[in-house]
């Protein structure tokens with residue numbers, strides 16, 4: 036559960052990040068329980084997610100023990116900085132245990148001088164494919180992606196004021212035009228999917244659900260020294276657009292870069308032809324249709340890039356929650372009968388090599404066993420984790436001669452950057468969240484069908500138009 040998984044981070048000048056466990060005030064844990072939980076997180080990153088995402092993209096960190104006095108003072112210092120909506124849980128100040136991670140707002144591959152300016156873009160891309168499972172009961176799920184459907188429910192519930200034009204399928208398409216559109220949409224409506232940091236400070240995006248910074252002119256002012264260091268560009272709206280374009284171009288190039296290989300690299304979870312590569316609700320797609328073009332390009336992602344790895348891990352959800360839920364119920368029934376088996380089944384870890392090996396069985400033929408059900412449940416949990424993780428792109432300007440030995444360099448029109456791409460928030464989603472996923476899926480789809488599709492769907496609206504024509508004809512008769 037979130038309360039078990041959440042932590043607090045602190046950026047430090049010495050370039051490490053400390054991550055502490057958080058829990059609701061009435062559910063404090065013993066030091067041993069905290070240590071065990073942190074160990075599970077580290078093991079999961081090390082033995083499982085590194086295999087799926089690749090050595091260089093995942094930073095599993097290590098557990099350290101800090102003096103309690105230091106931890107308490109730290110907690111007091113950061114408390115006023117925490118968004119109110121996250122304060123339902125308290126940071127653990129009793130055990131002294133924390134995870135120590137590299138500061139991913141800095142490029143990882145290159146030893147940079149401390150004073151070097153840093154730019155960091157954090158993207159939470161969400162689910163980049165449309166379910167291909169035959170267990171899906173509503174046709175709309177084969178046409179419109181979950182993110183685009185969920186937007187409407189989120190706006191209705193008041194989570195966000197406006198819907199975003201971002202569609203994950205555009206970002207994951209590998210097609211530069213579609214990726215640019217997706218990134219521009221994120222810049223227009225960042226929600227919790229985009230944050231930009233300069234020297235570790237948030238300069239763009241939402242601090243919490245209420246407090247969002249989204250002024251493009253202000254953003255361009257921050258970015259100008261990175262993209263036009265010699266200050267040769269005039270100011271004004273033209274300048275803002277140019278800088279934003281440069282930013283989008285650089286993000287696209289870094290996202291398509293391949294800086295790693297991994298063990299599960301050749302594991303194809305789904306043939307590309309099986310799933311639909313675009314979402315009917317994507318504003319990019321709608322625009323094409325309006326212009327009479329019906330073929331949406333999906334260039335495909337390079338196999339080594341982080342987006343590709345993320346998508347492959349997401350696609351471990353092969354049955355969709357509708358096909359998965361009965362299998363979860365089978366495991367549940369078994370555990371009711373044999374509760375002592377929970378640890379043998381490795382539901383709550385240990386997340387070791389054996390756990391990883393079992394995830395590699397991609398068969399979807401149900402032989403009626405608990406073993407089959409469990410494998411699908413665990414794969415689904417990995418997929419859920421990959422659907423909710425974030426990508427950090429760290430950039431730092433470098434001069435031509437400095438960058439010459441560096442592989443990870445990205446060029447903008449008037450500048451160049453050393454960069455690294457990492458993935459974060461890879462805590463395994465809890466087994467217990469599956470019923471919630473099932474319920475939420477139903478709510479998202481039902482809301483969309485009832486409130487959006489009838490007004491929005493071109494087929495439906497044509498149908499309405501045809502009916503209107505029909506009525507006219509009838510009137511004439």
Ligand SMILES: O=P(O)(O)O[C@@H]1[C@@H](OP(=O)(O)O)[C@H](OP(=O)(O)O)[C@H](O)[C@H](OP(=O)(O)O)[C@H]1OP(=O)(O)O
Pocket residue numbers: 036037040227419422423464468475
């Ligand atoms: O279900 P979703 O798609 O809304 O995702 C939740 C996220 O909402 P989002 O859609 O990204 O605004 C949600 O994001 P926020 O906390 O709302 O920013 C969490 O990441 C949540 O994870 P957990 O249950 O806290 O571990 C996420 O829940 P999980 O579904 O990943 O468990």
Ligand SMILES: Nc1ncnc2c1ncn2[C@@H]1O[C@H](COP(=O)(O)OP(=O)(O)OP(=O)(O)O)[C@@H](O)[C@H]1O
Pocket residue numbers: 040041042043044052121136137138139140157425459460461
């Ligand atoms: N290693 C890191 N380097 C730099 N920034 C980080 C690092 N890890 C996390 N962060 C920042 O902290 C934010 C929260 O991280 P994460 O989502 O992993 O936290 P969490 O423990 O799930 O907490 P929350 O309940 O706030 O979501 C990230 O979105 C990112 O901006």
